[in-house]
Amino acid sequence: MNVFEAESIVRLVIYLACLTVSIFAFVNSLLYKPEAYEAAGKLNKPTWCTILGIGVVLFFVPVPLLLINFILLIAALVYLADVRPALASLYRR
Incomplete structure (x- = not known):
């Protein structure tokens, strides 16, 4: 294995890790109700879903x-x- 193959493997692993994190965050953002975002004092659900969805698509x-x-x-x-x-x-009890 030469240096260029090792570099390609490292880049692929980093790319897949970043893609996995983005997909997980996007799917998780879809699971909560819009009221929960407001109750938590965060940006609303459509905003987070849009930001995270664009992130997944651009990968x-x-x-x-x-x-x-x-x-x-x-x-x-x-x-x-x-x-x-x-x-x-x-949602914790």
């Missing part, structure tokens, strides 16, 4: 939009780190 665009993909990945991570726990706390 499949063949043109490398690295900066945009990076920003939307950060949005998915913010959703998972901040919004998802706030929404989940509303």
Whole structure:
């Protein structure tokens, strides 16, 4: 295995990890009711679903939009780190 093959494998693993995080965040954002977003004091459901959905779709665009993909990945991570726990706390018993 040469350096270029190793680099390709690392890039593929990073790409798949980022894609998985984005898809998980998008699907998770669809599971909560719109009222939960308002009760948690976060952006509304259509806004989060749009941001995360665009992030998932742009991962499949063949043109490398690295900066945009990076920003939307950060949005998915913010959703998972901040919004998802706030929404989940509303449903805990």
